[in-house]
Amino acid sequence: MTETAPSKVAEQLEISCQACGSTLLLEPHLRTTVCPYCASPSVIERPPSPNRPAPSFVVGFVIGQERAAESVRNWISNTSLFARSDFKQAAPELTRGVYLPAYLYGAVADSEYSANIGEDYTETETYTTRDSKGNTVTRTRTVTKTEYRSLAGHHSTYIVDVVVTASAGVTNAALEAIEPFDLRALRRYSPAFLSGWIAEDPSRSKDDCFHLSHDESVEKVGRMLHDFMPGDSHRDLQFQTHLSREVIDLVLLPVWSFAIRYAEDQPPVQILVNGQTGRVGGKVPISAIKVTIAVVIGLAVVGGVVALFASQH
Ligand SMILES: [Zn+2]
Known part of the structure; x- marks a missing residue:
């Protein structure tokens, strides 16, 4: 020392x-x-x-x-x-x-x-949808709204x-x-x-x-x-x-x-x-070659998927 x-x-x-x-x-x-x-x-x-x-x-x-x-x-x-x-x-x-x-x-x-300060409040609103049998039904749900001052x-x-x-x-x-x-x-x-x-x-x-x-x-x-x-x-x-x-x-x-x-x-x-x-x-030094290889592989995968779809249709 x-x-x-x-x-x-x-x-x-x-x-x-x-x-x-x-x-x-x-x-x-x-x-x-x-x-x-x-x-x-x-x-x-x-x-x-x-x-x-x-x-x-x-x-x-x-x-x-x-x-x-x-x-x-x-x-x-x-x-x-x-x-x-x-x-x-x-x-x-x-x-x-x-x-x-x-x-x-x-x-x-x-x-x-x-600033504009938001206060949340809830409201009940009605909406129509279809039930499991396909009938049109009216239901209610609670929604949150914000009022600003x-x-x-x-x-x-x-x-x-x-x-x-x-x-x-x-x-x-x-x-x-x-x-x-x-x-x-x-x-x-x-x-x-x-x-x-x-x-x-x-x-x-x-x-x-x-x-x-x-x-x-x-x-x-x-x-x-x-x-x-x-x-x-x-x-x-x-x-x-x-x-x-x-x-x-x-x-x-x-x-x-x-x-x-x-x-x-x-x-x-x-x-x-x-x-x-x-x-x-x-900061990590990035290898341009590795990125290029990854992009090429990525493109090849995308190309492969496209080819696969094309052959099925
Ligand atoms: Zn230096």
């Missing part, structure tokens, strides 16, 4: 990926020749730059490399029928543990909303625990796929946390992250308002949200990253594992 003096971090170096733009901080024994996020070999090594922004909080790793690799293996074996064979055989031993920079955002959200109002709520990526190597959608993180495990940041791990410097601007946080918060408010609406159902929900008393903190999140690059001109395959919960997220 790492030989770090208590409360002192081992000597570090910085690598910068020319492909995805992430800047990673690591100890010399963790030195890597490919980017852990995008598997690009164009990484540049240099001494760490001073005055890097210090994170406020950190969530520690719970899942070790072995379990992360196993999760990835299981996930890969359960993936699509059409996945590339070389992807299915890929070695998850390449998984690297990275402290991913993210912003933790909170605010007060005030919204003006309007318009509603408008003001809604206030706290928005907490919105997490958005500050990493150049991991998109917000990719991070969302392995969320949530249990933020009760949030600890005050200390450099000792990084010992033995790769850590990424925040490479998205705080402004970008504010925008991402706003979008995510408004989505969250939308879901809250949907739940908040009275009645049996509602439609035409519209709202305008104002965010105030905003708080944004830089946090480091534990993530195992597994990246493969098949060709220079193709985007890399990235699978992430939540280092706290083991949740896996990513």
